[in-house]
Amino acid sequence: MLGGDYHLNSKPVFFHGSKNDFSAKYGAYKGNYHVGKRNIWLRKHLKSIAFMFVFMGLFFLLDSLMVSIFDSANIRSSxxxxxxxxxxxxxxxxxxxxxxxxxxxxxxxxxxxxxxxxxxEFKQESASFWEEPFQQASAWKPCADRKLPTSLERDNRKNGYILVSANGGLNQQRVAICNAVAVASLLNATLVLPRFLYSNVWKDPSQFGDIYQEKHFMKIMKDEVDLVKELPPDLKSVDIEAIGSLITDADLVKEAKPVDYIRTVLPVLLKNRFVHFLGFGNRLGFDPLPSELQKLRCKCNFHALKFxxxxxxxxxxxxxxxxxxxxxxxxxxxxxxxxxxxxxxxxxxxxxxxxxxxxxxxxxxxEVDMVAYSLCEFGGAETERKELQAYRELHFPLLIERLKTSKPVSPIELRKLGRCxxxxxxxxxxxxxxxxxxxxxxxxxxxxxxxxxxxxxxxxxxxxxxxxxxxxxxxxxxxxxxxxxxxxxxxxxxxxxxxxxxxxxxxxxxxxxxxxxxxxxxxxxxxxxxxxxxxxxxxxxxxxxxxxxxxxxxxxxxxxxxxxxxxxxxxxxxxxxxxxxxxxxxxx
Structure with missing residues (x-):
């Protein structure tokens, strides 16, 4: 059986020549015997070896496939x-x-x-920033809508009407509405439902009723401020600018104090029964201000304005x-x-x-306007610098003029100062x-x-x-x-x-x-x-x-x-x- 295995798996060896050739013949036979022994081992383990090579081939194929899938998925997801x-x-x-x-x-x-x-990725999330880190945050509760005695007595005899045409986008207009409520209370005036100016920047013709619930707003604020949807007929046709009732942002400083309204606006209101605030961007400061007016602002913002x-x-x-x-x-x-x-x-x-x-x-x-106005650099090299400079020259001519007469701050310094x-x-x-x-x-x-x-x-x-x-x-x-x-x-x-x-x-x-x-x-x-x-x-x-x-x-x-x-x-x-x-x- 051994010889049979041997002859099946190796070339035959022919013996010829004298007895002196025996050792040579024996040596040759001995070598072939060991070769046969190896072949027997290979024969026995052939299936295992083949399976191992197939398995390794499949493993490398699967690995390449998975890498390809993940790479393409990452590209698509990004x-x-x-x-x-x-x-x-x-x-x-x-x-x-x-x-x-x-x-x-x-x-x-x-x-x-x-x-x-x-x-x-596969660890339990340890980020604490999904939650408030300080328990004291839960100690504060909403209460701007509570009813409290007020030192600002409401006088049924109103000084006139206040109309506000607010500029800016949604959030600037929201602030203007609540500031208008406070000013109307301060001047003992009736507030006409605020209007929104059309802006070439925002390009939105929406008015108050397109964004906020009018009835809800008037219901929540009715106990603090008199509100009407429109001016009375006799004031609708008045030339506001001609009678001096138009108040622009140039007439009031930014974050004006109550005393500024008493001195500047109240005399006009008493004289003409009507003032029209045009723009009204951040034209009421936060302090000093009577607590009742602060409360009105809060009630307006957090309770009265619903989408x-x-x-x-x-x-x-x-x-x-x-x-x-x-x-x-x-x-x-x-x-x-x-x-x-x-x-x-x-x-x-x-x-x-x-x-x-x-x-x-x-x-x-x-946004590009904010990026350009900052005068900072953001890693885009010369292409970016030219791009932003061109935008500044087109949209911010006053900034360009100011830069000509002032010492510029370097982009590196601006970043250090936190201005970028x-x-x-x-x-x-x-x-x-x-x-x-x-x-x-x-x-x-x-x-x-x-x-x-x-x-x-x-x-x-x-x-x-x-x-x-x-x-x-x-x-x-x-x-x-x-x-x-x-x-x-x-x-x-x-x-x-x-x-x-x-x-x-x-x-x-x-x-x-x-x-x-x-x-x-x-x-x-x-x-x-x-x-x-x-x-x-x-x-x-x-x-x-x-x-x-x-x-x-x-x-x-x-x-x-x-x-x-x-x-x-x-x-x-x-x-x-x-x-x-x-x-x-x-x-x-």
Whole structure:
């Protein structure tokens, strides 16, 4: 049998020659014997060896396939949101259909952030920033609508009528409405339902009743201020400017005090029975002001101004589609969306089956006008510098003239001083530093980002689950809002205010201020807001070339926690943004 195996698996050996050749013959036979032994072993294990090679081949094939799938998925996930989210390019290349290369300022930190997010992907989320870090936040409750004795006695004999035509966008107009309520009370006048000026910038013809519920507004404020929808017939035909009743922003200083109104406006009101405030942008300061007037502002902003059902309904669709359930979860939901969300909380297994219900809303202020006006540089080199200079020359001629006669501050110094708008890249690094996972659902408010896709590339490489109202709503659902920028802004307001976390990149913007104030007022200490300190962040990012990721995380977290401390409104601070004060909220 051994010989048979041998002859089957090797060439035959022929013996010939003398006996002296024996040793040579034996040696040859011995060698062939060992060869045969190896062949026997191979024969026995042939199937195992073949299976092993097939398995390894399949393994490498599967590995290559998975790499290909993940690479293509990553590419799609990072590009798809940009193509479909409604983010508009604000540059010449975009108009010509050219693709701009991604602009990165912090490649090393981006790589560290990306690696950190991969490591955390399958770990339990440890980010504490889904919740308010300070328990004192829950000690403040809404109470601007409480009835209290007032030292401002209402006189049935009114001094006349006040009409306000407010300029700006949705949020500037909201502030103007509530300031008008306070001024009407101060001057003992009847307030005509405010009007909104048409702006060539906003291009929105919407009026009060297109955005806010008129009946609700008048009902809530009727005990404090007399309100009418229109001027009496005898005043409608009066030439306002001719009689000197037109009050423009040039007639009142910004953040004017009550005494300014008493001296400047009241005499005109008493004489002509009517004054018309044209523009009325931030024309009433916050301090010093009688507490009764502060209370009126709060009651107006947080209780009297409710969006019309058309806006509430579509706003509820945004929230439902991000959360993947349709139950109201908080007082914020009820206040902003009304009855368009059910009051039944979702069952836990429904949430787990349908996907994540938490989301973060981000107001990313990086529009071309803001970027150009800042005089900062954002990593786009000479192309960017020429682009922004051309925009300044076209849109900001006064700024150009001022720069000719003043010593310019370098872009590097401006960044150190915290005067530069945060880029999408910087916003993404902050969120990564705070520990938000790569899979976090992020609602992006606004859509006119400078640089478009080339700027968002770094952000979506870290956080691909980026959505906007344009991606969440169908064309037919968006159609009624298409030519009404203020109504579209109202949808952003709802999505941001009802989010589990709201993050801003510019605390000075009206949307961010009003949304954060709304979350403070109705959030019950469970509506965290993230406010980066641009000066501190610039110092951290200046160490991009050397800072370790753990150190970066620690410093970013401390920066955000400092901004989340529970503080009572300071003197001169906006009561719309910081309502924690006796006139607005009650401390338990």
């Amino acid at each position: 590009l798809a949101p940009i193509r479909s989210s409604g983010i508009k390019e604000e540059n010449k290349d975009a108009k010509e259909g050219k693709e701009k290369s991604p602009v990165h300022m912090y490649d090393r930190l981006l790589n560290l952030a990306s690696s950190a997010l991969v490591e955390k 019309v059902p058309k806006i509430q309904k579509v706003g509820s669709l945004l929230v439902k589609r991000i959360r993947k359930h349709d139950a109201a979860r908080s007082t914020l939901d009820k206040q902003l969306i009304g009855n368009f969300m059910s009051g039944v909380p979702p069952k836990r297994h429904d949430v787990e089956r349908n996907g994540p219900s938490k989301y973060l809303a981000l107001h990313l202020r990086f 708008p945060l880029t999408p890249e910087e916003a993404g690094l902050v969120l990564a530093g705070l520990g938000f996972k790569r899979g976090t659902y992020i609602y992006l408010a606004g859509s006119h980002l400078y640089g478009g896709k080339s700027r968002m590339d770094s952000f979506t490489s870290l956080y691909p689950n980026l959505v906007t109202k344009e991606t969440l709503l169908t064309p037919s659902e968006l159609a009624p809002f298409r030519n009404f920028s203020s109504q579209l802004a109202a949808l952003d307001f709802i999505a941001c205010a009802t989010a589990d976390v709201f993050a801003m990149t510019d605390s000075g913007s009206q949307l961010s201020s009003l949304v954060s104030g709304f979350r403070t007022y109705y959030g019950g200490g469970s509506a965290p807001t993230l406010r980066p300190n641009k000066k501190r962040l610039a110092a951290i990012l200046s160490e991009n070339g050397t800072i370790e990721w753990n150190r970066f995380e620690d410093r970013v977290k401390k920066m955000i926690e400092e901004g989340q401390r529970v503080r009572v409104r300071g003197f001169g601070r906006s009561i719309y943004r910081q309502p924690r004060c006796p006139e607005c909220m009650c401390k338990i």
